[in-house]
């Protein structure tokens with residue numbers, strides 16, 4: 001459902017992605033690992049359409065269409081979801097209003113009827129349960145004053161509400177204690193369906209005990225340097241990344 | 253990255269139509285005879301004519317103020333039409349007699365003079381160009397002793413009230429624009445709520461400039477007698493024209509002991525086009541006096557229109573324990589300029605004031621907050637809280653704050669918070685990544701920024717204000 005071919009991207013004057021190719025089929029879970037600064041978040045942001053990043057080469061086909069030609073909101077409406085590594089705060093906008101607006105925008109784009117606030121609250125009940133969040137979180141401003149863990153859970157809540165076809169989870173595990181990690185992982189697993197796919201970005205093996213990947217890819221200096229099955233994650237845990245990562249000078 | 257936020261276009265100004273209606277218009281220019289002519293046309297008593305003439309004489313000695321942070325070419329006061337009234341001018345027996353063309357215009361403005369408004373519980377007075385054309389719900393209000401009528405009618409029917417309070421808060425000599433207004437004001441709204449009466453509906457005036465080359469100089473006077481409560485809404489629109497039009501209004505509020513006046517404005521005068529051609533010069537003096545103990549005056553304004561806005565709704569806190577509030581959202585886009593804020597003058601003991609100002613600048617707009625908090629020697633334990641936030645959209649706009657503080661009683665407590673932020677590309681991306689359009693994302697972020705002010709507006713106004721904000725900023729991100 002997603003074919004990335006030789007993708008290059010830069011931010012400012014810096015080339016960050018230097019030729020990434022990756023195929024994701026429905027029902028699959030891919031893990032992307034790699035040291036800090038290797039370009040994992042950049043890849044996720046580029047796929048979601050962040051205008052701060054410039055695509056300089058390659059192509060991305062999603063369900064047969066050119067993903068890179070779409071605006072960020074169009075990508076979201078087509079089922080692309082990014083759980084941000086650093087979720088953004090929106091002062092004065094309640095989480096409930098934000099979620100409902102997102103939900104209704106996507107429904108409207110698909111020609112479905114919008115839901116009113118009461119219906120939506122009903123719908124939210126189960127979703128909140130899934131990530132073990134209190135309904136009180138809905139009346140707070142988006143991510144304002146949320147702890148690191150609450151922010152991450154709020155990302156998964158949004159994912160649960162929007163039911164994407166392809167979810168990109170960027171370091172959703174970082175900063176979570178083991179209980180929160182389990183909640184988040186359970187949430188993700190509960191949303192898994194044969195026709196959707198998940199790309200999990202992480203640099204710890206830990207999360208992959210809970211969200212079991214079909215494939216593991218190692219990203220270094222903007223390229224996938226190794227791919228394997230879930231055993232690769234364990235190998236990385238034992239050996240670190242150094243054996244895979246050439247010094248950057250050699251690439252430049 | 254900055255490029256995405258830079259392109260600025262404005263959606264067509266929705267209220268920019270002209271209504272082709274016959275008007276009785278006096279020649280351009282201003283001298284003593286103009287003042288006499290206006291007064292005569294309105295059939296005014298001598299005391300009022302004398303008051304106008306005094307104001308005119310005073311205005312002649314005054315200079316147009318230039319201390320504000322706005323720039324505009326010199327105004328030729330002899331090139332303005334000071335009186336224009338839709339014909340016919342016969343007294344209207346009921347609102348159904350209003351000219352159908354006028355009614356159609358109000359329809360386009362989204363206001364209904366008829367009983368439709370019953371559902372919304374809003375009584376409406378409409379002032380077009382210079383003359384009030386109809387007040388709804390008058391009968392119902394009068395059962396409670398509430399007077400809600402045009403200024404002209406108040407002069408005829410309740411001269412003792414007008415004479416007692418006119419100029420008692422904003423004297424005819426107050427400032428250049430107030431003096432001009434005092435000399436040539438044509439109409440406006442008048443409200444009196446008697447002792448102990450809580451006005452059961454929102455009172456609303458819709459101001460409309462229609463005729464070309466005219467200035468609008470309306471005057472509003474609201475009196476809440478002891479223990480009374482009234483909430484008043486003011487809306488404004490004007491046609492699109494490529495010349496600038498002058499609007500110099502005066503609003504006076506008087507809250508007696510234990511009375512509360514809540515005054516809300518959604519100002520959407522035509523702002524001029526993207527190049528800065530045309531638009532309304534909005535030079536307004538608004539002031540309220542908490543004359544008795546425990547009185548409260550609360551100003552809420554959402555300023556989205558006008559080429560230039562110059563206004564400082566203020567409160568004189570004379571009664572002990574009285575309360576003054578100012579909640580403001582001012583938005584400038586394209587070439588709009590706003591210099592707005594408030595004055596809180598603490599005279600009585602334990603007086604409290606709150607100022608919340610949210611300035612939003614987009615395009616090449618220039619937004620200034622100017623506020624004064626003055627605590628006089630007798631105002632023991634006076635308190636003020638000021639919060640002044642600016643948001644910038646793009647990098648060609650400006651935001652400025654000019655707070656002035658003068659404290660003559662050292663038991664006073666003053667708190668001041670200020671912030672300036674840029675609307676975040678990361679915020680917009682976050683919302684769009686969730687399927688929300690860029691335009692809606694910007695409106696949402698801005699509405700969130702303005703939340704503390706919007707929550708002060710009556711429900712139906714809050715929605716309108718939020719929509720207006722969206723329209724004003726439409727296209728401010730590319």
Ligand SMILES: Nc1ncnc2c1ncn2[C@@H]1O[C@H](COP(=O)(O)OP(=O)(O)O)[C@@H](O)[C@H]1O
Pocket residue numbers: 011012016034035036037038039040041042043052
């Ligand atoms: N917006 C940005 N501006 C400047 N540099 C950036 C930006 N985003 C990422 N980078 C740089 O690109 C490189 C890859 O970053 P990132 O994709 O966040 O890596 P990872 O997520 O793998 O840790 C880093 O060197 C980082 O500093």
Ligand SMILES: [Mg+2]
Pocket residue numbers: 040041042085170171
């Ligand atoms: Mg990262």
